[in-house]
Amino acid sequence: xxxxxxxxxxxxxxxxxxxTFSDSKKSVVDFNNFFQKNNHPQFNKYxxxxxxxxxxxxNGNVVWGKDWDxxxxxxxxxxxxxx
Numbered sequence: 699x700x701x702x703x704x705x706x707x708x709x710x711x712x713x714x715x716x717x718t719f720s721d722s723k724k725s726v727v728d729f730n731n732f733f734q735k736n737n738h739p740q741f742n743k744y745x746x747x748x749x750x751x752x753x754x755x756x757n758g759n760v761v762w763g764k765d766w767d768x769x770x771x772x773x774x775x776x777x778x779x780x781x
Contacts, residue, residue: 702776703758713750717760717775725778732780744768 706718713729733745744750744762753760760775762768770780 701758702772704755704760704772704775705758707753707755707760709751713747715753715760719772719776720758723776725776727775727778727780729780740767 700721702723703720704717705720708716710716710726713733714726715729716724716726718724729750733741744767750762753762755761756766759769759772774780
């Protein structure tokens, strides 16, 4: 199986990101459901749009926080799902 990485991310509003992958596929991922189902204090700060917007791409993945406080498997993001 070929490795796929995230090469770009654009905020689409309402806690959704359009992700572009190294094979040129684009996927819009809605993080709202994740936030509603996960009430862990580690993630709560990213429920504020100003903090959610501080995402960055590192090592082929989209991450939040200095120490990757929030990260998701690339394959799930590729399928457009966060759990």
